[in-house]
Amino acid sequence: MTDYLQGMLTGQPALPPQGENAVLFWREKGEGILELIPRTPRQPGSLIISAGIHGNETAPIEILNQLVTEILGGECVVAQRLLVIFGNPAAIRQGVRFVDYDMNRLFSGYRDKLPPCDESQRAAQLEQAVSEFRGQDPAQSVCWHLDLHTAIRGSLYPKFGLLPASPRPRNASFIDWLGRAGLEALVFHQAPGGTFSHFTCHTLAAESCTLELGKALPFGCNALADFDCARQALRARIGGDTETPATPDTPPRHFRVVRQLTRTGADFHLHMSDTTPNFTWFPPGTILSEEGGRSERVLHPEGERVLFPNPRVAYGQRAGLMLEEEL
Numbered sequence: 001m002t003d004y005l006q007g008m009l010t011g012q013p014a015l016p017p018q019g020e021n022a023v024l025f026w027r028e029k030g031e032g033i034l035e036l037i038p039r040t041p042r043q044p045g046s047l048i049i050s051a052g053i054h055g056n057e058t059a060p061i062e063i064l065n066q067l068v069t070e071i072l073g074g075e076c077v078v079a080q081r082l083l084v085i086f087g088n089p090a091a092i093r094q095g096v097r098f099v100d101y102d103m104n105r106l107f108s109g110y111r112d113k114l115p116p117c118d119e120s121q122r123a124a125q126l127e128q129a130v131s132e133f134r135g136q137d138p139a140q141s142v143c144w145h146l147d148l149h150t151a152i153r154g155s156l157y158p159k160f161g162l163l164p165a166s167p168r169p170r171n172a173s174f175i176d177w178l179g180r181a182g183l184e185a186l187v188f189h190q191a192p193g194g195t196f197s198h199f200t201c202h203t204l205a206a207e208s209c210t211l212e213l214g215k216a217l218p219f220g221c222n223a224l225a226d227f228d229c230a231r232q233a234l235r236a237r238i239g240g241d242t243e244t245p246a247t248p249d250t251p252p253r254h255f256r257v258v259r260q261l262t263r264t265g266a267d268f269h270l271h272m273s274d275t276t277p278n279f280t281w282f283p284p285g286t287i288l289s290e291e292g293g294r295s296e297r298v299l300h301p302e303g304e305r306v307l308f309p310n311p312r313v314a315y316g317q318r319a320g321l322m323l324e325e326e327l
């Protein structure tokens with residue numbers, strides 16, 4: 001049984017850098033970057049699945065590793081070209097979100113203004129790997145990128161997805177699949193950002209989503225059964241859309257990002273507690289944050305919901321997103 005993750009954690013690779021079996025060819029394009037190409041693709045297109053862009057978000061890393069084991073053991077069919085990425089091996093080994101800088105802020109040129117660090121080099125390597133992978137699809141047919149994460153705090157909708165701002169219309173079958181994967185809410189960005197999913201959406205014209213599958217916990221502490229629906233949906237997508245979970249009775253709620261709270265300095269104060277769950281609603285006029293004598297208040301007449309509130313981010317970084325519901 002191949003345990004690719006264990007090989008990465010121990011530095012004793014579980015696989016030769018390239019090889020083949022009766023049904024597929026595999027090639028390691030860099031540490032934690034594994035290309036799996038079926039001998040006879042059952043469907044056109046390319047699929048990129050990443051996890052561990054944040055090294056302490058362990059459940060998605062374990063799920064992706066299980067899928068790799070099943071694929072290499074012949075228990076999971078690969079129907080289309082597949083690229084599996086364990087995003088930040090150094091941070092995964094240390095069990096931290098990042099080593100020097102949050103890598104999910106460093107794609108699409110957002111790293112250019114910062115001093116180089118391991119994460120900026122890794123982001124460049126991942127950009128190159130996904131671009132090559134996409135470029136090698138002879139038909140340039142549909143490409144999906146599913147970037148698997150878990151959130152720092154609890155959420156009123158524990159499983160949700162964030163879709164980058166896109167110049168293309170929403171893709172109904174992609175949105176349908178996200179609901180079948182168990183996501184209870186979808187958040188639509190309105191502005192570009194330095195995330196991996198934004199890069200693949202814009203540069204590769206992929207259907208991309210950052211999937212938040214629960215709460216971030218250390219290795220060994222995840223109740224992997226909580227992730228069964230997402231795991232089953234991923235397995236089905238890899239296998240050519242057979243046995244995809246059913247459409248949920250309640251479709252995911254749709255939210256749009258209306259504004260970002262940004263911490264610019266030391267006296268930033270967020271008017272929320274460390275236990276305020278994601279998607280908490282605030283009525284119009286509520287003071288959300290204060291800094292340098294200026295306050296940010298809820299502006300929308302129907303109120304706003306907060307996502308990823310975090311007063312401890314680096315200066316200049318996102319300290320929260322404010323959402324309104326699309327009704």
Ligand SMILES: O=C(O)CCC(=O)N[C@@H](CCC(=O)O)C(=O)O
Nearest residue numbers: 104150151152153162195210308
């Ligand atoms: O829980 C948190 O505060 C952060 C969870 C997380 O890592 N979320 C992603 C979202 C990326 C996106 O907006 O698509 C991130 O912050 O990078």
Ligand SMILES: [Zn+2]
Nearest residue numbers: 054057149150
């Ligand atoms: Zn994350």
